[in-house]
Every structure is written in C-alpha cells, then in structure tokens.
Amino acid sequence: MPDSADLAALVPPPGATAVLVTAGGEVLFGRGAGATGVAVGEVVFNTAMTGYQEVLTDPSYAAQIITFTFPHIGNVGANPEDIEATTPAARGCILRADITAPSNFRARQGLEAWLISRGLVAMVGVDTRALTRRIRDLGAPNAVLCHDPDGNFDLPALMEKARAFPGLEGLDLTDSVSCTQTHVWTQTRWELGQGYGEQDAPSRHVVAIDYGAKHNILRCLASAGCKVTVVPARTAAEDILALKPDGVFLSNGPGDPAATGRHAVPVIKRLIDHGMPLFGICLGHQMMGLALGAKTFKMALGHRGANHPVKDLTTGKVEITSMNHGFAVARDSLPAGVEETHVSLFDNVLEGLKVTDRPVFGVQYHPEASPGPQDSHYLFRRFTDLIDRAA
Numbered sequence: 011m012p013d014s015a016d017l018a019a020l021v022p023p024p025g026a027t028a029v030l031v032t033a034g035g036e037v038l039f040g041r042g043a044g045a046t047g048v049a050v051g052e053v054v055f056n057t058a059m060t061g062y063q064e065v066l067t068d069p070s071y072a073a074q075i076i077t078f079t080f081p082h083i084g085n086v087g088a089n090p091e092d093i094e095a096t097t098p099a100a101r102g103c104i105l106r107a108d109i110t111a112p113s114n115f116r117a118r119q120g121l122e123a124w125l126i127s128r129g130l131v132a133m134v135g136v137d138t139r140a141l142t143r144r145i146r147d148l149g150a151p152n153a154v155l156c157h158d159p160d161g162n163f164d165l166p167a168l169m170e171k172a173r174a175f176p177g178l179e180g181l182d183l184t185d186s187v188s189c190t191q192t193h194v195w196t197q198t199r200w201e202l203g204q205g206y207g208e209q210d211a212p213s214r215h216v217v218a219i220d221y222g223a224k225h226n227i228l229r230c231l232a233s234a235g236c237k238v239t240v241v242p243a244r245t246a247a248e249d250i251l252a253l254k255p256d257g258v259f260l261s262n263g264p265g266d267p268a269a270t271g272r273h274a275v276p277v278i279k280r281l282i283d284h285g286m287p288l289f290g291i292c293l294g295h296q297m298m299g300l301a302l303g304a305k306t307f308k309m310a311l312g313h314r315g316a317n318h319p320v321k322d323l324t325t326g327k328v329e330i331t332s333m334n335h336g337f338a339v340a341r342d343s344l345p346a347g348v349e350e351t352h353v354s355l356f357d358n359v360l361e362g363l364k365v366t367d368r369p370v371f372g373v374q375y376h377p378e379a380s381p382g383p384q385d386s387h388y389l390f391r392r393f394t395d396l397i398d399r400a401a
C-alpha cells in the first residue's frame with residue numbers, strides 16, 4: 011500500500027485541477043468542475059444513463075461521492091423540477107467526459123452552474139470505467155475528492171482525511187436529511203405537458219416517516235389517493251398514532267440501517283404490533299426487517315442504477331427497477347412468518363419482504379424510479395389495497 015512519502019513524491023500531470031485520493035493511497039487526477047473544495051465520503055458507481063439530477067439530489071447518497079458509468083453527463087443541463095430533495099446530500103461526482111453546453115427544452119441551467127449552486131465538488135476527464143472496475147473488484151473505497159483551480163494538492167494530508175472518515179457502517183445520517191417539521195405533501199407525479207399536479211380529495215391518510223425521503227415517493231403516494239403527512243425521523247410512535255393514519259410509510263434514507271434502527275426500530279415495532287398497514291422502501295424496508303427480527307449487512311459495492319432486474323416472487327413477473335442501496339436484509343435471518351417477495355436477478359440479493367399475517371411489506375429498490383423505469387409503480391397500489399382491506 012502506498013505511504014505518505016510515496017504520495018508526497020507524486021507530481022500531478024499538467025492541467026490537473028482535481029484529485030481523488032482513497033484511504034488506501036490510490037490517486038486519480040482529473041480536471042475540476044462544479045464547486046471547489048474537498049468532499050469526503052464513500053465512492054460508489056451508478057449505472058443510470060439518464061436522471062443524473064435526481065441521482066445527485068437523492069438524500070440516500072449522503073456521505074457518498076458518485077461516479078457515473080455513463081460517459082456523457084450534463085447533456086440535458088439542469089432544471090428546477092427534477093429535484094429529489096432541496097438539501098444537498100451527495101458530496102460530489104466523478105465524470106468521464108467534460109460537461110458540455112445543455113441541449114434540452116427543459117434546461118434552465120448548465121450542469122456546471124447547477125453543481126456550483128448545490129456546492130457539489132466534481133472531477134471530469136478520468137477513466138471512470140477503470141474506477142468502476144476497481145470498485146467492482148475491491149469494494150467501494152472511502153476517499154477524498156479535492157477540486158483546486160491552482161492544482162495545489164497536499165496528497166498525504168488528503169489521504170489522512172480519507173482515513174479519518176469512519177465509513178458508512180455504523181453511521182446514522184438521517185438527522186442531516188430528515189425534515190424538521192411535520193407537514194402535509196400535496197404534489198402529484200409529473201406529466202409531460204403538465205408538469206407536477208396538485209392532489210384533490212385524497213381518500214386515505216398516510217403518515218410518511220422521513221428518514222431522507224425522495225420527493226417522488228411522496229408524489230407517488232399522493233397520486234395513489236393518499237393524504238400524506240410527512241413527519242421527522244425521530245417522531246414517537248404515539249405521536250404518529252395520534253395523527254390517526256390509515257397506513258404508515260417508512261422512507262428511504264442514507265447510512266447504516268442498524269445505526270438508524272437504534273431509534274427507529276422501537277417505533278416501527280410499536281406500529282407493527284398496533285396492526286398498522288406499513289410500506290417501507292430501501293432504508294425503511296431494511297429497518298422494517300430489523301424490527302421483525304431479521305439482520306442487515308453491508309454489501310461490498312451495492313446496487314445503484316436504473317436497470318436492475320427484480321423478480322416479484324408473488325406474481326412471477328420480472329420488473330426493471332431503479333436502485334440505490336449499499337446495505338441489504340440477510341435472507342437467512344428472516345424469522346418465521348416473514349416471507350421474501352422480491353429477488354435481484356443480478357446477484358440474488360433479497361429485494362422485498364412481507365409479513366404473512368399482517369399488512370406489512372417493503373422493497374429494497376425504488377418503485378418511484380426517478381430516475382428509471384416505472385415498472386414497479388404497482389407497489390403503491392399494493393399499499394393502498396392493503397390499507398383498504400385493513401379498514
């Protein structure tokens with residue numbers, strides 16, 4: 011493994027204004043883009059070919075630096091609609107090609123200006139295919155991404171910074187991305203020519219626990235006919251029950267489910283015991299698993315993209331899904347009475363579960379897509395059917 015002296019001896023190539031330094035001492039130079047400064051986190055790759063704005067605003071990417079496997083990122087620019095959360099969570103991004111001027115009727119800004127406005131550090135002009143292979147073969151590294159227009163890099167200090175990052179295992183990050191106030195969500199899904207809609211006359215009441223919820227999940231719930239009351243991540247079970255919901259939704263979110271589960275699992279257990287219809291997505295699904303007595307584990311590189319095939323074991327149908335997870339529920343830890351409902355056809359990881367005698371289910375992937383195909387939207391209907399049957 012390279013040491014500080016090896017790193018101090020490295021001379022950046024001419025024109026290098028950004029560098030990625032891993033905790034293991036690997037160094038990758040490129041050209042800086044977006045905000046200047048230093049970003050610390052776990053480096054992961056996403057294989058989606060579209061929807062970079064949704065990916066970069068997904069709160070589940072807190073404390074992560076994203077490299078896109080698609081080489082041309084930025085072609086459609088940025089617009090104020092394709093935003094999954096207003097607070098920045100991802101730390102930065104790494105791109106193959108230079109960011110070019112936008113060409114899309116919805117663009118209001120170029121990607122470069124948008125990255126700066128969100129404080130996202132970026133690096134372009136690097137071999138993202140080699141970086142992706144490295145992540146695939148050796149796992150997702152902790153690293154520091156530094157953008158300095160003068161190209162002054164203290165590489166040993168950057169490596170130390172990467173080493174000081176504790177890694178995602180054991181990290182509860184929901185407080186940094188959850189809402190702070192209870193509020194009602196009324197926006198519905200985007201339609202071409204109309205944009206987002208506003209809900210009218212919802213017939214069911216769902217409380218969504220916000221561990222870092224993507225907006226499109228809330229829109230899908232609103233479009234499925236639910237009045238959606240969004241509550242902060244640490245809301246007590248009794249306060250949720252006092253809102254008299256017909257069902258409770260457990261959102262996606264960043265970090266380690268076992269760490270966030272320390273405060274969230276007792277709340278989820280109480281709701282399950284109460285007989286409440288429950289639907290969990292990603293982090294919400296993982297913590298539902300923990301509440302039922304299953305275990306979660308950290309995957310070597312995780313699943314991130316918009317092209318992951320999943321089989322619904324309850325219908326035999328295969329759907330192409332959107333994913334972003336680095337942890338998963340361990341199949342062999344599922345207790346009696348909890349059934350696996352979905353499985354990844356890429357690597358056989360458990361992607362969904364349900365409780366046999368209660369109205370409780372969750373999926374590991376992202377049925378709201380954003381970005382990605384809409385094959386899995388049926389799950390919102392499955393939730394409202396459960397609510398209606400439990401009424």
Ligand SMILES: NC(=O)CC[C@H](N)C(=O)O
Binds near residue numbers: 261
């Ligand atoms: N999208 C999510 O909710 C991600 C859940 C969790 N942080 C993981 O990486 O597995």
